[in-house]
Amino acid sequence: MKVFDCLIVGAGVVGASIFNKLSRIGKSALMLDKASDVATGASKANSGLVHAGFDPIPNSLMAKLNVQGNQLYPKLCARLGVPLKKCGALVVGDSPEKIDNLFVRGKQNGVKVEKWNRQQIESKIPEIADGISVGLFAENAYVVSPYLFAIALTDEGILNGGQVALEEDLVSVKKVDDVFEVKTRKNTFFAKNIINSAGAGVNEVAKILGAEIFPLQLRRGEYFVFDKGCALDVPCTVFPLPTALGKGVLVTPTVDGNFLIGPTSELCDGDAITTAQGLSSIKSKTNLIIKNLNFCHAIREFSGVRVVCGEDFVIEKSKAVDGVITLAGICSPGLSAAPAIAEYVLQLLGFENKEKDNLKQIQPYVMFKDMTKLQQQQCLKTNKAYGQIVCKCEKITKGDVLFALNRPLEVHSVDAVKRRTNAGMGRCQGGFCFTKVVREIMKARNIQYEKVLKENRGSEVAVGALREVKHD
Numbered sequence: 001m002k003v004f005d006c007l008i009v010g011a012g013v014v015g016a017s018i019f020n021k022l023s024r025i026g027k028s029a030l031m032l033d034k035a036s037d038v039a040t041g042a043s044k045a046n047s048g049l050v051h052a053g054f055d056p057i058p059n060s061l062m063a064k065l066n067v068q069g070n071q072l073y074p075k076l077c078a079r080l081g082v083p084l085k086k087c088g089a090l091v092v093g094d095s096p097e098k099i100d101n102l103f104v105r106g107k108q109n110g111v112k113v114e115k116w117n118r119q120q121i122e123s124k125i126p127e128i129a130d131g132i133s134v135g136l137f138a139e140n141a142y143v144v145s146p147y148l149f150a151i152a153l154t155d156e157g158i159l160n161g162g163q164v165a166l167e168e169d170l171v172s173v174k175k176v177d178d179v180f181e182v183k184t185r186k187n188t189f190f191a192k193n194i195i196n197s198a199g200a201g202v203n204e205v206a207k208i209l210g211a212e213i214f215p216l217q218l219r220r221g222e223y224f225v226f227d228k229g230c231a232l233d234v235p236c237t238v239f240p241l242p243t244a245l246g247k248g249v250l251v252t253p254t255v256d257g258n259f260l261i262g263p264t265s266e267l268c269d270g271d272a273i274t275t276a277q278g279l280s281s282i283k284s285k286t287n288l289i290i291k292n293l294n295f296c297h298a299i300r301e302f303s304g305v306r307v308v309c310g311e312d313f314v315i316e317k318s319k320a321v322d323g324v325i326t327l328a329g330i331c332s333p334g335l336s337a338a339p340a341i342a343e344y345v346l347q348l349l350g351f352e353n354k355e356k357d358n359l360k361q362i363q364p365y366v367m368f369k370d371m372t373k374l375q376q377q378q379c380l381k382t383n384k385a386y387g388q389i390v391c392k393c394e395k396i397t398k399g400d401v402l403f404a405l406n407r408p409l410e411v412h413s414v415d416a417v418k419r420r421t422n423a424g425m426g427r428c429q430g431g432f433c434f435t436k437v438v439r440e441i442m443k444a445r446n447i448q449y450e451k452v453l454k455e456n457r458g459s460e461v462a463v464g465a466l467r468e469v470k471h472d
């Protein structure tokens with residue numbers, strides 16, 4: 001019987017950060033999730049910003065972990081080979097007083113911030129809306145792919161001894177002699193500690209554990225994604241002044257070269273859907289910060305759900321069940337704070353943050369199109385699959401797809417391949433590559449067409465064969 005030091009429920013960016021850290025300090029960790037991949041909750045559908053940290057209430061856990069997390073990102077992404085772009089963040093408005101308040105807050109949080117006048121703003125953002133007169137600029141703000149970050153943390157965690165169990169539904173948990181016996185529909189696991197980082201599912205998991213329940217509010221944020229060719233002259237993230245509902249509808253470049261316009265903030269029941277009302281409100285709100293945005297460049301809409309618990313993160317040891325740590329209300333800036341949250345959880349567990357010697361490094365995702373000429377030639381010599389284009393919009397080759405399917409974490413969904421390679425993220429949104437990716441998954445996993453998932457269980461891409469067709 002294997003007893004893990006820690007079992008993490010929830011494989012979002014927070015769970016993956018904790019998992020990675022535990023594996024690096026030599027603790028045995030199992031991360032389980034009900035979904036078919038990591039980062040399918042809030043961690044796949046957000047603005048992808050590593051916030052500088054000027055916004056959270058000073059001295060809150062959120063402020064502390066945001067600023068620490070921000071500082072950890074550059075080194076972490078360099079190690080994992082995850083692209084991170086320092087583009088800076090600019091809050092704009094017409095109230096010098098509100099910008100002053102944000103400036104003071106930023107300084108209290110230890111963040112490098114500058115006050116800008118209209119002329120300075122215009123020189124950075126030529127299309128800034130006419131009503132904008134003042135701004136606050138923070139240079140230490142980044143954009144990252146939130147899912148690629150979580151995937152890389154997980155892959156590296158597995159290489160260094162961690163285990164991941166996907167499509168696992170928790171059924172019951174009981175504690176016998178200081179060891180939790182965790183039953184899922186498929187397996188039984190044993191662990192000394194349980195970390196509940198189940199995002200929107202935190203209370204559902206807490207009930208099974210017998211731990212504390214928290215009052216949560218779910219807020220949906222909807223977005224437009226603009227095509228890479230939209231020629232928008234916005235080199236940094238542009239926010240309106242924050243309100244009680246959050247950071248507001250922003251315009252930001254993504255690390256992949258697209259633009260995100262959003263998010264809204266509406267109370268919801270947890271469904272990550274887009275609505276006509278939400279999307280049209282984005283259009284009217286962005287007009288207040290950027291002029292002449294042409295929504296014809298939108299190639300996709302999506303939404304994510306924030307899990308809010310009051311004004312701060314809740315990260316604490318359960319008083320009801322010894323050995324349980326709960327993370328509730330990890331809303332924005334949870335992505336930014338995730339690496340620091342992992343270190344904070346280590347402290348709560350009483351583990352020293354001392355990494356093992358001889359840790360293994362993952363091979364980073366480098367798509368064929370981003371390789372040097374020499375690398376491309378070498379790849380083509382050994383693997384002809386790099387000579388076949390799968391996704392025309394994003395120029396992703398079959399070799400890139402196969403690379404994604406041969407990583408430490410085994411996946412079998414089209415969206416999992418999409419998150420790893422960007423195949424399907426271009427202008428045609430998978431119209432050309434979808435079936436090609438399905439075929440590669442079938443071959444790699446040796447499964448029938450109808451077993452391939454788009455995302456989670458229940459999203460099988462086909463229900464059965466109409467007739468037999470011989471594939472090459």
Ligand SMILES: Cc1cc2nc3c(=O)[nH]c(=O)nc-3n(C[C@H](O)[C@H](O)[C@H](O)COP(=O)(O)OP(=O)(O)OC[C@H]3O[C@@H](n4cnc5c(N)ncnc54)[C@H](O)[C@@H]3O)c2cc1C
Pocket residue numbers: 009010011012013014015016032033034035038039040041042043044045046047048049050051168169170197198199200201202204205220221222263303304305306307330331332333334335336337
């Ligand atoms: C619209 C929006 C914009 C945002 N923008 C930013 C931003 O720009 N910068 C930033 O720093 N933060 C941002 N955030 C916040 C950030 O996305 C979250 O803080 C972060 O993703 C939370 O990660 P998590 O791992 O806690 O949760 P999640 O990613 O939701 O992961 C929870 C996991 O738990 C699993 N789970 C749930 N129930 C169970 C169960 N019963 N059994 C097993 N598994 C279970 C789920 O499948 C899921 O994989 C934004 C959030 C939203 C919604």
